[in-house]
Amino acid sequence: MTASPTIPPEPPASAESAGFWASPWRSRIALTLAAVVVMLGLLWLWRPWLLLPGTRPLVMQGGDPYLRALMRTISASESNVLRPYHVLYGGDYVGTLDRHPNRCESIGNGPNRGNCSTAAGRYQLLYSTWLELAARHHPRRSEDPLDATELSFAPVYQDMVVHAWLQEPRWGKLSDQLRRGQVQAVLRRLSGTWTSLGYGIENNSMSRELPRVYKMLLDDELSRTGDARGAPKDPKEKGRTANAVRP
Numbered sequence: 561m562t563a564s565p566t567i568p569p570e571p572p573a574s575a576e577s578a579g580f581w582a583s584p585w586r587s588r589i590a591l592t593l594a595a596v597v598v599m600l601g602l603l604w605l606w607r608p609w610l611l612l613p614g615t616r617p618l619v620m621q622g623g624d625p626y627l628r629a630l631m632r633t634i635s636a637s638e639s640n641v642l643r644p645y646h647v648l649y650g651g652d653y654v655g656t657l658d659r660h661p662n663r664c665e666s667i668g669n670g671p672n673r674g675n676c677s678t679a680a681g682r683y684q685l686l687y688s689t690w691l692e693l694a695a696r697h698h699p700r701r702s703e704d705p706l707d708a709t710e711l712s713f714a715p716v717y718q719d720m721v722v723h724a725w726l727q728e729p730r731w732g733k734l735s736d737q738l739r740r741g742q743v744q745a746v747l748r749r750l751s752g753t754w755t756s757l758g759y760g761i762e763n764n765s766m767s768r769e770l771p772r773v774y775k776m777l778l779d780d781e782l783s784r785t786g787d788a789r790g791a792p793k794d795p796k797e798k799g800r801t802a803n804a805v806r807p
Contacts (some may be wrong), residue, residue, distance in 0.1 A: 612639035620719030
């Protein structure tokens with residue numbers, strides 16, 4: 561009588577698992593996929609600052625969170641670069657901000673092609689505009705408007721001057737409109753000054769995204785102040801002037 565063939569026992573599950581990692585190409589693929597998943601997760605968490613470097617928080621401390629979010633939204637379109645306070649029109653940078661650079665950079669496209677622009681800084685302020693605003697709102701201004709040519713263009717002063725400008729009566733009550741959710745109406749009103757805000761003459765790839773960007777930045781500003789979306793906790797906070805920090 562012939563002996564029946566012997567069936568070898570099945571390897572334990574741990575052996576199968578060890579066999580998977582024993583294969584060099586399988587382990588490389590698995591590790592590569594794991595690294596990709598981790599990187600995608602980090603990109604998702606850091607996406608506002610990686611994709612929109614111009615939206616980073618202001619240097620200035622204090623101020624109206626609705627206007628602060630608006631200022632960050634403006635720079636998302638006007639100066640969406642790693643060093644927004646130092647950027648010139650066209651993308652070059654300056655190393656010092658002792659005063660407005662006043663460099664007239666050539667305009668290569670758009671309706672003003674062939675001219676040049678002195679726009680500089682996070683809010684792309686023309687030299688003439690900066691002199692006018694600094695004479696009214698710069699913390700170190702003097703009684704003589706001509707002294708504005710020597711006033712510092714440091715990041716904190718860029719922020720403070722523009723924040724004060726946006727509270728001027730000429731714009732209407734921008735903060736109140738923003739509190740009512742009228743973001744597009746505000747962007748339309750400002751498009752005559754910042755022409756890339758979606759209703760001006762030099763729209764760019766960011767223009768149509770700005771209402772969504774504003775909402776994201778407002779949430780960030782309100783979370784920093786511990787406020788909830790809506791009216792301030794203390795009515796006295798609404799008109800409080802922004803505090804300066806050392807440049």
